Amino acid sequence: MICFFEKIGKKTLASFSKLGRATFFLIQVIKACLSVFLRPKLLLAQLYSIGVLSFMIITISGLFVGMVLGLQGFYILSDFGAEETLGLMVAASLVRELGPVISALLFAGRAGSALTAEIGLMKTTEQLSGMEMMAVDPIKRVIAPRFLAGFISMPILTTLFSSIGVIGGQIVGVIILGVDEGSYWSQMQANIDFQGDIINGVIKSIVFGVVISWIALFEGYDTIPTSEGVSRATTRTVVNSAFAILGLDFILTALMFGDI
Amino acid sequence: MEVSNKKDQNLVSIENLTFYRGNRKIFDDISLNFQRGKVTAIMGPSGTGKTTLLKLIGGQLVPDRGTVLVDNKNVHQLTRAELFILRKRMGMLFQSGALLTDINVFDNVAFPIREHTKISESMIRTIVLMKLESVGLRGASKLMPNELSGGMARRIALARAISLDPMMIMYDEPFSGQDPISLGTLVKLIKELNSALKITSIIVSHDVQDTARIADYIYVLSGGKIVGEGTPDQLKNDSSKFVKQFFKGEADGPVQFHYPAKDYHQDIFES
Numbered sequence: 001m002i003c004f005f006e007k008i009g010k011k012t013l014a015s016f017s018k019l020g021r022a023t024f025f026l027i028q029v030i031k032a033c034l035s036v037f038l039r040p041k042l043l044l045a046q047l048y049s050i051g052v053l054s055f056m057i058i059t060i061s062g063l064f065v066g067m068v069l070g071l072q073g074f075y076i077l078s079d080f081g082a083e084e085t086l087g088l089m090v091a092a093s094l095v096r097e098l099g100p101v102i103s104a105l106l107f108a109g110r111a112g113s114a115l116t117a118e119i120g121l122m123k124t125t126e127q128l129s130g131m132e133m134m135a136v137d138p139i140k141r142v143i144a145p146r147f148l149a150g151f152i153s154m155p156i157l158t159t160l161f162s163s164i165g166v167i168g169g170q171i172v173g174v175i176i177l178g179v180d181e182g183s184y185w186s187q188m189q190a191n192i193d194f195q196g197d198i199i200n201g202v203i204k205s206i207v208f209g210v211v212i213s214w215i216a217l218f219e220g221y222d223t224i225p226t227s228e229g230v231s232r233a234t235t236r237t238v239v240n241s242a243f244a245i246l247g248l249d250f251i252l253t254a255l256m257f258g259d260i
Numbered sequence: 261m262e263v264s265n266k267k268d269q270n271l272v273s274i275e276n277l278t279f280y281r282g283n284r285k286i287f288d289d290i291s292l293n294f295q296r297g298k299v300t301a302i303m304g305p306s307g308t309g310k311t312t313l314l315k316l317i318g319g320q321l322v323p324d325r326g327t328v329l330v331d332n333k334n335v336h337q338l339t340r341a342e343l344f345i346l347r348k349r350m351g352m353l354f355q356s357g358a359l360l361t362d363i364n365v366f367d368n369v370a371f372p373i374r375e376h377t378k379i380s381e382s383m384i385r386t387i388v389l390m391k392l393e394s395v396g397l398r399g400a401s402k403l404m405p406n407e408l409s410g411g412m413a414r415r416i417a418l419a420r421a422i423s424l425d426p427m428m429i430m431y432d433e434p435f436s437g438q439d440p441i442s443l444g445t446l447v448k449l450i451k452e453l454n455s456a457l458k459i460t461s462i463i464v465s466h467d468v469q470d471t472a473r474i475a476d477y478i479y480v481l482s483g484g485k486i487v488g489e490g491t492p493d494q495l496k497n498d499s500s501k502f503v504k505q506f507f508k509g510e511a512d513g514p515v516q517f518h519y520p521a522k523d524y525h526q527d528i529f530e531s
Contacts, residue, residue, distance in 0.1 A: 130358030133318050134372045134420075135347040141375075 022218045029217070032137070032144035042145040050111045050146065051153030055160070057110050058103055062161035065102060066168025069093055073169070074177050083173075084183030090169030091162075091188045095201045096257070099162035101249050104208035107154060108241035112216035115146055116237040119220025120230035128221075143221065147213045154209025155202050162201065200256045207248060212241045268332075271296045271428055271460045272317055277326035279309070279316060286312055288484035289326070294428075299454050299461040301471045304481035305506070310464040311355070313481075314430045317462070318352060319343045331427065348376055351421030351429040351459075355436065357413035359405040359420070365392070366401040369420045376424065391419040395449060411442025418449060428460040429453070435467040447474055468507055472496070480506060482514075 036043050073089045119142070122128050128138045166188070173179040192198065216237045223233040272294035279287040286309040294300045302310050315321045317328055319335040328335045333346060359368050369388045373379065379387075392398040395415040405413060414434065421429055431450065435443050451474045454461050465471045472478070472492035480488035480495065480503055488495055488503035495503055505513030521527065 125361070126354045126356050126358040127360055129320065130352070130354055130360075132320060133347060133350070133352040133354075134375070135344040136372070136375050137344070 018222070021222060022214070025218050025221060026214055028139050029143055029147050029214075032140040033148055035140050036144045036148050039145075042141070043148055046145045046149035047153060050115070050149045051156065054107060054110050054153065054157055057106055058157045058161050059164050061102065061106055062099075062164035063168040065098055065161075066090060066094065066165030066170075067172045069098070069165065070169035070172030070177070074173055074179065083177075083179050085187050086169065086173045086179050087166075087184035087186075087188035088191045090173070091166050091192050092197065094162040094165040094169075095192065095197045097249070097253070099158050099165065100201050100204035100208060101245060103158045103161040104154065104205065104212060104245045105242060107150075107157060107209070108212045108216070108238055108245065111150065111153075112212045112237045112241050113234050115150075115213070115216040116220040116223070116234045117230060119143070119146075119217060120223040120225075120233050123221065123223055124225040124227070124230060143217050147217055150213030150216075151206070151209050154212070155205040158201065158205035158208075196257075200252075203256075204249065204252050207252065208245050211244050211248065215241050215244065269295055270329075271331060272462065273327075273329040274313075274317070275327050275329070277316065277323050277328065279312065279321070279323045281309075281312070285484050287323075290481075290484070290486050291326075292479050292486065294460060294462055295477070296460050297454070297458045298476040299450070299463060299474050301463045301465060301475035301478045302481060303465060303468065303471060303478055303506070304487075306466060308481045309484070310466075310481065311432050314352065314432055314462070314464055317430065318347065318350060348372075348424055349427045351424075351426040353414065353417050353421050353429060353431045353434060355433040357405075357410075357417040359408075359413055359417055361405045364401070365397070365403050365405070365408070365416050368405070368416060369401075369423055372420065372423050387423065388419075391423050392416075394422070394453075395419045396445070409442070411438050411445070414438070414442075414446065415449070418446075418453075422453065422457070422459070425457070426459065428462065431461065431463045431465075433465055433467075434463065435465055435470050443470060450474055468509065482506075 069090045070086065073086050073093075074083060077083050077086055077089065119128075122138075122142065128142070131138045131141060170181075170184060174181045174184050219233040219237045219240075220230075223229045270293045272292075274290065274292045277287050277290050278285070292302075302313060304310055312321060316323055317330065317335065319328075319338070322336050330346060330350070333342075335343065335346070338346060359365075360371065363371070366388055369391055370384050373384050373387060389398055389401070392401055395418055397412060397415055397419065400408065400412060400416070405416075408416065418429075434446055434450065438446060447470055450461060450463070453459050454474075463471055463475065472495075475492055478489065478492060478495055479486055482502055488498050488500050488506075490498065496507060498504065498507075502514045504510075
């Protein structure tokens with residue numbers, strides 16, 4: 001019994017210690033971000049590998065999610081004779097929820113895992129240590145450009161996901177199932193609020209971008225420098241990012257749209 | 261006066277150093293001196309904390325007690341900015357080479373120069389080619405790190421370590437896992453760099469024969485203590501049991517071949 005409580009105590013202490021290290025790490029990274037603007041080449045290279053290379057998965061997923069929304073929305077709305085509001089339903093779902101959440105989950109799987117593995121392997125092969133000994137701060141040189149690239153890429157990818165999703169909904173709803181094209185777009189235009197829906201969706205995506213980049217980079221930086229350590233850290237990045245995205249989505253939605 | 265002369269003679273001085281990793285004591289009140297322009301080796305069995313000692317000298321780890329002076333500066337009392345200024349004058353050759361894997365050999369050697377100086381690309385090219393020539397790998401400048409053999413990677417890392425003309429180089433197990441030709445090349449290079457550039461060298465190794473060939477002075481570490489020190493010739497004739505065992509490579513002696521365990525027969529038939 002004592003052993004059981006001892007284990008709980010140890011795990012709790014370890015979790016708080018890790019949270020402390022992660023917070024300290026985030027502060028260091030944010031401080032180092034200013035220096036990245038002096039070396040835009042480093043940022044551009046990361047924007048390419050984190051943002052541009054995620055373009056394909058975001059586009060294809062956005063298209064299919066939009067198509068499924070068009071299909072499901074049409075069957076439900078047609079029961080009430082409200083098919084003409086399909087455009088509004090597809091756009092609201094995407095812009096408020098599915099766009100930020102699904103693109104963040106995909107981003108965590110595609111770019112977050114890659115970041116953790118890359119940084120973890122750099123630590124395992126002593127590249128980070130080597131930089132320190134060459135008087136080069138790895139937080140400034142390696143971590144901060146990746147963090148900024150994640151922060152910038154996420155809202156752009158989310159906007160892309162939602163836009164392509166709306167087109168996917170149109171392909172199924174308007175072209176295949178015959179919803180009136182004018183209604184599809186006009187309902188959307190009339191009822192989607194720029195401040196309330198679009199901006200809030202973008203804010204969500206910025207928060208997710210920061211959190212995913214933070215988790216991914218910290219897990220890589222804090223990894224146990226062995227192949228098993230890197231593999232576990234990569235898994236933790238995807239799992240913890242998913243929890244963080246879904247948990248934060250609830251909190252943000254409650255703050256933005258609810259009366260809680 | 262004599263004290264300050266002695267201080268000036270030593271580039272690195274470690275005084276009464278104690279270091280714990282968790283609850284395990286790695287170093288127990290040890291003191292070592294590394295003379296300017298000399299090759300000093302730290303030897304001992306695996307797991308005695310030789311690499312840890314290099315990290316303490318480089319300021320990557322902080323001791324629990326004691327001081328580490330590099331060029332008369334207490335490494336662990338410097339600010340991060342001051343430590344980085346000092347590190348620009350310290351080269352370190354990691355056991356794995358620690359080359360940056362996403363850039364080629366040329367860019368790896370140019371990396372510290374580009375990070376710390378504002379000299380033109382044409383000048384950087386000249387310096388890098390000179391450094392690569394000194395390790396015999398000018399022809400490999402366009403290769404990526406994954407195209408290099410272990411020995412080549414270590415030589416490139418050496419070229420990178422000397423790219424800013426440091427006052428000292430720390431070598432972490434430079435000879436382990438090398439074929440006889442690479443090993444011979446590395447031994448020759450370390451000796452030449454030391455004599456031609458007057459670079460102070462600290463070598464961490466458990467390779468007795470090759471280290472003894474180039475070292476001016478050797479410290480033998482075991483169990484967190486210095487168990488022997490002297491010139492290679494002095495240590496070869498040392499009467500201490502541990503030094504004898506280590507230098508002759510005997511399986512049994514003060515350091516047991518077997519990790520501590522309960523009785524063999526009892527362990528086998530227990531189940």
